[in-house]
Every structure is written in C-alpha cells, then in structure tokens.
Amino acid sequence: MNRKFLKYLVSVGLAIGIVTACKDEFLTRDPQGQYSPTALKTPSGVEGLLIGAYSMIDGQGLDGQDPWNNDIQSWVFGGLASDDSYKGTDAGDQPEQSFIEKYDFQPTNNHIKNKWRGLYKGVARTNDVINTLAEVEGMSEARRAQIIAEARFLRGLFHFEAKKMWKTVPYIDENTYKLDDLESTKIPNDKDIWPMIEADFKAASDALPVTQSQVGRPTKSAALAFLAKAYMYQGWNVTTGAPNLPALQKAKPVLEQIVASGKFSLAPRFEDNFLIGTRNNAESIFEIQYSVSSASGDAADAGVGLAHPYIDPWGCCGFYQPSQNLVNAFKTTATGLPLLDAFNDSDVKNDQGLKYSDPFEPYTGTLDPRLDVTVGRRGILFKDFKIHGSDFIRDPTYAGPYSPKKHISEKAGFGVNGWGNLSSNNYRIMRYGMVLLWLAEVEVELGNLENARKLVNQIRTRAANPAGFVKKAVQGPKSRDDYTVLNEPAANYVIKTYDQAWADAATARKAVRFESRLEFAMEGHRFFDLQRWGIAAETLNKYVTVEATKRVYKKGAVFTKGKNEYFPIPQEAIDRSYKEGAATLTQDPAYK
Template identity: 25%
Template sequence: MSIKKITAFVLILACMSCEDYLEILPEGQENTENYFNSQSDYEDALVGVYDLLSTTYLHNLLGEIASDNSLCGGESPTDVLDWQQIDDMTHTPDNGALRSVFQFMYAGISRANYIVEFQDKTDFEGKDQILAENLFLRSYYYFELVKFFGDVPLYTESRISIEGSQSIDRTPKAEVYAQLEADLQTAIDNLPWQQGQSGRATKGAALALLGKIYLYQDKFEEAAITLDQVINSGQYQLVEDFGTIFLNSNENNIESVFEIQYFGGEGGGFDCFQCVEGNIAVGFMGPRFTGGNFSPFTSGFSFNPPTEELYNAYTTNDERRDATILNMDEFVAERPDVTFNLGNTIDYTGYYNKKYIPYAEANSGDVNLTHSNNYRAIRYSDVLLMAAEAFNRGGIDDTKARNYVNLVRVRAGLDEIQTSGANLTQDIYSERRLELAGEGHRFFDQVRTGQTNSIPNFSPKNVLFPIPRIEIELAGNRWEQNAGY
C-alpha cells in the first residue's frame, strides 16, 4: 500500500475538521471492537499517521521566512497575512498559520495514539516494527511542536479529546524531550536500516532525529555518540553533485536519511490544504512566470524569496549557490523571451528558492498545490554537520568535527578549513546555513544557538511562537501563554 494514499478507514479517522483538531477522532465514531483485529488494520492506521507528514510543508516555509534567509514575498504586502506577520515578527496568538502547525501536529499525534491505545489487541509477526514506526512519527510531530512552541501538552496513551485537553497542563519541554528520547530508543531497537518502501522510518532516521533532539538540548556527548552511529553505519553518503540532490528525478537518494513523500497525481484545493497530497510549499515558492519558455519550471506565487545577503554569503566558487538560489536576472538574460510578475515589489529580491522550485509535470487538481517534489527532511550532510557541532561544542574532538565539516565543504567545491575551538564553531554555523538554506531549518538553528541578532524585528519573546489563542480557550483556559504574547 502506498504511504501517500489514504484508505477509507483513514478518511473516517481524519474527519478533517478545519475548525478543531480535537474533533479529528470523535469518540465512538469508529467501532474498535471491529478494528485492530489484523495486521492490515494496523498497517492502514499507520498510513494515516504518515499522512500528516504532508502538512509539514508549512514548517519549510516558516522556518525560512522567520529567519534572515528570506522574506515573505507573495503578490502584495497583505498576501497570506499570517506569513507576512511572521516575516515582520508581528504575529500574535491569533495567527492562523501557527494554529495550523498546532492542529496538524496534534492530529498526527492523535492518530499515532490511536495505535498506541490498541497496540496490545492483536499479535502478528512484524508488529514491533509497525509500532516502532508509529513512535518515530509521534516523536517527529512532538519535536516540531516543541521547536515552535516550547512546553506543550503531552498526550501518550490515547486519542486526544476535548475532555482530555481540559485536564492536562503544558508539559515542560525537558519532560517532552525525555519521552521522545525513550520512544526513539524503543523505535531504534525495532527498526531496520533499510525499508522496502520509500519514505518509511528507518533505524538511521530514528537515530538522526534522536541526535538532533540531544543537540537541541546541548547534550553534546549523547548527540555525538548517536549521530556517529548514523555516520558509521555505512548506509548513507553524500551525493557527488550537489546540483542533483533536489531534482524530482533524484528523490530518495543515498543522501536521504528521512524524506517526506509527495504525490502530484491527486488533486486538492485551497479550501482544505490538509487534503492535498502534493507539496503545497513548492507552488507557493515559484516565480510568477507570465510568458516565454521557462521550462523545466512552472509558475508559482513568489513567496519565500531568498535575500541578497544570503546569496552573497556564498563564494562564487561554492557549487551550492546556484543549486540553492535561482538568480532571475541571470535566468532572464539567458532566455530574453521569459516574462514574469515581480509580485510584492517590497519583498522582491531577484532570487527564488531553487531547491523547492515547481517543475512542469503532469499533476492534477490545482497545479499549484499538487507538486510532487519530496521534502528532504533529514539529509546526511545535516547529520555530518550536527555531529561536527556536537563534537566541537562539547569539547570532545575538534579533529573529528573538522573532518565532518570538510566532507561537506569539499563536496561543494571548497577548500578544507583548519580552524578549531570557537572559530570552528562559527565555521560550522556558517556551513549549516549555506548547506541547508531553503530547507526550513535556519530560524530554529538561529534560536537554539543564539544567532538571532541578524533577524529583522526580532525580540526576545520571538524565541518561541505563541500558543494559538483558540486552543487555549478550547482547553478551558488552563494553559499559560508564552511570555510576551
């Protein structure tokens, strides 16, 4: 069964209410006495948990827009106002994009908890792996919530209900992280290094996520040991040509540790983004082409344009620059017949995110919402740089840290570095920015490492986003708001 396809059962589970994530699994709607009685029932339910990964397209956009890597863009300064507010750091607890993040991630958690709730009902060969994949996915969703909001309510035993939300407080993020560490250790023990189906969680993906969670807590020794297991496994390597990594023809390549699968053959619409099987972010980030031959690309909505400062941060011999950023002046110079709409002229920079640019393809439905570009959620180069940071900042082994950084630099066509100590730390931060630009990691890297001075309009409260006001109200006003909001 394809991970991208939602079965009839999953559609029942979803109930896809756009009004309240707590209603996604209404109590009593599914007769559990007649479900979870076979291996296929558990597999179908797991497909439903995987399906919510598609909504993390929003994290890719916001992780760049909130940072110093890009501006919001769009057609005008009020186009998708929720994103504009995050770009300007004027967002409030009523921001709709932040509520979507909160809703979508808890929808995934609730689906995962449905399996946990009935994990002991039926035994069959291979169940431990299904449960391990489920724990990985729940950990992934919780980690995203902690990145955005800090302390969050921790539900682990059953589906989320309104009554449940009104009887649980926000859990300190240290306790959430402790739960994720335990869950991922269990998952690691029961996951294979390779799966027969692209996009499914593996031992390497679980180790990489665990290492990242350690790094976010400055647990450098644990992070170094964990990430080294991924590196020493021999399962991954850097793709030789950086310019090919993000091509649709090179998905699930040897550098992909965890990749979210998207499908362009099933339509959707603006009235229900979570119903779309395509990568929504891609269509939003493309240039607004209006004429001429702009193949192999197609038109988009001009959001998330990289800044000139980011473009200039690359040296001219860095092979990553032109594979990461589309320079429109150079593109039009080569194709003088091409015309395009600048969109929001205030935010027009002359650059677009080339990693996730919309390609012309035989997609269906609204063509701007159904692009099949997979999201490379965790790449091997990210693992190398996280490991380098752990070895360096933990004072463990600068030589090993430097070697990991140089693997990434040499692939980019650059000379090796020879720094150590605090200078090496800054080099690692710089390499993370240049290597991962456009992939949604920048803002959270800046916050966790204290590099927020370069973010326009940033204030101390912006290290976290506000808990959506309506979610606090639905929880009976028992949850405190993040400071400053």
C-alpha cells in the same frame, strides 16, 4: 458519536484503501473506500490507521485550515521568520505571514494556531494506532512491534516539531490521549518533554529494521538521527548561547553510530538532494514522499503550497522569496572560502527594477555553486524550465528579485496542471549531510577542532564537484521557453576546502554554522538553528537593520531576546483546554 471523530474515521477509512492497494510505493495510490470503527480493529484496519498518522506529516486533511500552515517543511516559521527569506508575493497576500516575518507573534495568528492543531492531531493519530492495536487479533508479534515502533517514531516527530515551535508544550501518549478530543488540549504543559521525545525515538530505533521494503517508512537509522537531533536542540542555552555539553556528549555517539554504519554517503552532486530523479538516494535518511503527479491543484498543496514562481507554468503565487542577505552569504574569497564576517558588506548584483527585456550585466565575483541550486536569480536557468528574470516575480518592488528553487521539481515531475509539480519533489527532512555537520558542531564544543574541519571539508568537497554546477543557458529568440544550455558554469564558481587549521573554537564555530546555512538554506531549518544556538536576536536584528533599507516594510521590526525565540501558544488551544473551570495549558510568560 463525536462529529470530529466521524470525520477522522472517514479519513482513516480512505487510508485503509491505500494500504490494501500498496505494492512497492508508499502513500502514492488514490484512496478507496470507507471503514467502520469495528473494521479498524483488524490487521488491515490498524495498518490504515498508521497510514492516517503518516498523512498528518504534510498537513493535509485538516478542516478549516490551509496546508501550508502545518507543512512539515516549515517554510513559514523556519524560513520567513529567519534571514533566509522574505514572505514574498505582494503586501496584501497572506498578511498573517507578514506579522511572523516581522516577529510580531500573536496567539491569535491562524498560522500559529493551525500549526498546533496539525501537530497534535498527528499525535492523536499515533496514539490511536497504539490503542487500537491492543484490540487487534490475528497479527504476528513481529509486525505488531513494527507498527508500534513506526507510531512512536511519528509521535516523537510530531512532539519534536511542537517543541521547536513553543517553549513548553504537552506530551500526549496512548494513556493520556482521549479519543473524543483529537487535539488533546486538556493535558498541561508543565513538564520538560525532551525526555519523552527521546524515549520515543530510542524505542523506535530499538525496534525498527535497518532497511524498509517501502520507501517513506522510517528505519533504525532514521530514528537514531532524530534522537541525535533532539540532543542537538538541547545543546545550547537558547537565551545565552552557552553550550550544554552533556546534551552534546549524548549526541556524539549516536551521530558516530550512523556514520560508522556505512549505510549513507553524500550524493555525488549537491543538486541530487533536490531533484525528483534522484529521490531516496544514498544521502537520504528519512524522506517525506510526494506523488510524482497530482490530479488537481489542491492535491499539489501537499508540497510547499504557494511557494513557487509567479510565471507560467506555475502562474501562482510567489511566496518564500530568498533574501538578499542569503544570496550575499554565497559569495566567496578568491581562494574559495566563505566571507564569514564581511559577506553582507556589499550585494551580489541583481535585476531589481529591470524588465526581462532590459539589458543586464551579471555579477562576476566568485560564488559558491550551491547558490544557483538554491536560489532562482537573473540570467540563470531555473531547473529546466526558463532562464530566471523579473517576470518570475509577482511584485519585485515589495519582495525582491529572487525565487525559491530547491523544492521545485524538474519538468519530468510536472503534474497535469500548473500546481502539480509541487507535490512531486520529496522533502529530504533528514539527510547524511545534516549528520556530518551536527557532528562537526559537537566536535567544536568538545575541543576537537581538527575533526570538525575534516567533517566540514567533506561537505565542501561535494559542493565543489563541477558535475553539480548549474550550466550556463542562453536565451533564444522564439520565446521564454527557447534556450540553449552550454557546457560551462553559469557563474564564476570558486569553492575550496578549509586547508588551514582553525585558530580557535570561536572561528571553528562560526565556520561550521556558516556551512550549515549554505548547505541547508531554504529548507525550513534556519530560524530554528538560530534559536537553538542562542544567537537569534543578535543575528536577526542585524539582518533587519540592513534589509529595512531594501524592503521598506521591514522598518521597525525588532526581534525581542528572551521572547521571540519561541512562538506563543495559540489562544484557541488555551481556551479549549479548560477543565473543571481552569485552563490546563499555560501561556509562555513572555507573551502574557
């Protein structure tokens, strides 16, 4: 038997142990036992196969690669390649990420290769579920339909993530999938796979229930939201930025159906989307579930491995540090609106070059309160651990003075070791705020500017809730863990709604896109938003020009229009795709 398949059976057998032990939680129990291929062709066996497919979402279980290469949060590709963040840490750590950050995308880069491996092994597992289910007896037709729907949802998700990364990719279904090749590399990438992705999400939305008894499984609304997302990613020409109105017109009724369902609402506080204590709340449409504690640092990599502060209690590793450009984007006018054009003309004051013991006068200008939920910066309490300072940073001279914050859990979720908290904070990959802002994007392009303004104002009204403002903390004399929280805002937060009608579509478009950046910063979406809007080259080259004056290593970086919007297909995948003397996968012409 193929050795790769044997390893796959072992991992699936472990998953079956989980499914037989599940109660109310999903994917939170320790694995138990191993099963043979015969055992997989049973109701419990195919349920285990399905959980094995779910497990591929977080990039775990792949031999020969690090989990963050295929992390669903996509902080390497969606974050480091954007204007949201720097690689962080120091110059010598994970140098492959430095090439990605500077738009030197190579088909031999291991991060790019392993992203491909992870996604297509996820696809393979979904197809194995569907094929195995056909041989299972003793299962109700209702449950059979649900399993197929969940598998197709996951298959759509994996293919969607691949389509974001690469310009042309193969689509693998249960009929073209070959069990002896878990990466399924011998299928040509000669078709537009958007219709197939849409078909998976449509089929899933037709069969999935409105609610699920176990958190972590997709619902009808989740499938509809990803269907709408697929339309949104076809909504503009990636090279020219011209709108594709037919795609946006398809997205609108799907988005409106989710809104009209009444099942979702914005969480009262913005930070509720980034706390373990408010997981799976009313804003969550589909949420990647992580356990509240982990038994080892390796298990903790299931979260955003490496991307956490260098100071104890984490002690490693300092990746994914917010950029000065991002911090500047949170400045507001005296009337509480964003500086859409002038936000980067001057910097929010930082403590670059200062020790924590050195005196520091904080920035006193007006700020959007979402900044301090998103970014760790000098003088502001970092969750409920310590007041942030230069001791959070591995090498401030290289990567700047800021730390990522959204994905870090509060103390209540901290595991049994320094890395344990990383796997405790769920990833809200699809939330209601996204639906509202996508709908606002659509309304702008269809000429309904007033509707778009009202949708954006819903987001800004929630952000302006003072109950969600980070509170001021004062350092105590005993240790860095000694602080007092005061009942006042940590900074000069001023945020208001857009109370005047937008003058034209260009103004409205800029406002909606800016709002998306503020709302979803450091969540792994930014690069792909710039890509789909067709403005990546102009935005990122302008960003690099300024940032190169702060981060010397960025000098010489150039985003090439018509090329760097997508990543090259891994050379290993092309090499493995040979069939009858010819490669079935074709490299993006921009990388030949």
